Amino acid sequence: MAASSTATAILAALVVCLTGAVTTVDAGFAAMQWTPAHATFYGDETASETMGGACGYGNLYASGYGTDTAALSTTLFRDGYGCGTCYQMRCAGTAACYRGSPVITVTATNLCPPNWALDSNAGGWGNPPRAHFDLSKPAFMKMADWHAGIVPVMYRRVPCVRSGGLRFALQGNAYWLLAYVMNVAGAGDVGDMWVKGGGAGGWVRMSHNWGASYQAFAQLGGQALSFKVTSYTTGQTVLAAGVTPPSWCLGLTYQANVNFS
Structure with a gap:
């Protein structure tokens, strides 16, 4: 599905979930010099x-x-x-x-x-x-x-000032998950990312695809998805648990209630 179609789906289907936040760095991103x-x-x-x-x-x-x-x-x-x-x-x-x-x-x-x-x-x-x-x-x-x-x-x-939590626009197929990360506060960037299904499997490290998208070659359908996102600049990591329901669909965007500081 085209990126523009995925982004438009934000207005039609924005799923907000209950999450918890874990950070490896307490300090937020500060403005740099002119x-x-x-x-x-x-x-x-x-x-x-x-x-x-x-x-x-x-x-x-x-x-x-x-x-x-x-x-x-x-x-x-x-x-x-x-x-x-x-x-x-x-x-x-x-x-x-x-x-x-x-x-x-x-x-x-x-x-x-x-x-x-x-x-x-x-x-x-x-x-x-x-x-x-x-x-x-x-x-x-x-x-x-x-x-x-x-x-x-x-x-x-x-620092980027954003309203609400991180957003994950999902694309791909049954064997390949592609997630666009949007609405990122703090430093605004993403340097590393992991995904975990609600089943018995552990965290799967996602590779950088292009732009603001990360990919995982895994079968994650029918499982509630959690994400760990690390800032490229600060190294701060945010845990967004249970971002999607087990019935999540490709082409939709799901929102956590956590973000970077």
Whole structure:
């Protein structure tokens, strides 16, 4: 099933379960220092071109991210481990900046791919080692005149503020479970993940598939599923027990009542 179909299912079927939380690190994620970079935008005012994207969040309205989003350059995207991270930024040092340099907050939902045919200062914005943000047009227009095309910015990574628990959008088949992890608070990212059925089996370590998705080659149908999720940045681990009922279905999204701090 396509990622956009899965994300749309959030509105139709969001199952909330009773869970317990276990963390290996007590301290939450703290904001980092301000750093210079540049920002562009893609798409138009409707942000329709930002839907989907390399993280696999599908319809960003349905998955809760809206239009305050960014595609990250290769260095920041980190092969998908940058998905879900949050950044504050403000336009700086150009006449295109709005008065007062308003600060915006965006979530990473896509990749700004490298263009090896161009120099990183002349169109190859996604080329390593450049830190660059390709924003949705609505987000860009909150801090600068869009006619500028590209503007210098100051940015910093910040904690992600989310309402409710972690969300798991499930795809796959009877022998392969693919889970997209969304609505991640704290550092916003996922670096490792495990799944456990309600039967006699133990924890199955899931491998990183692409973007914000993790996979397990196991037969888990008819079992209530629990997940352990570890942050890529902080190493903090959250245990979400009994996230799904035994009758869980592919194509639906299930929500825990635990999240990162």
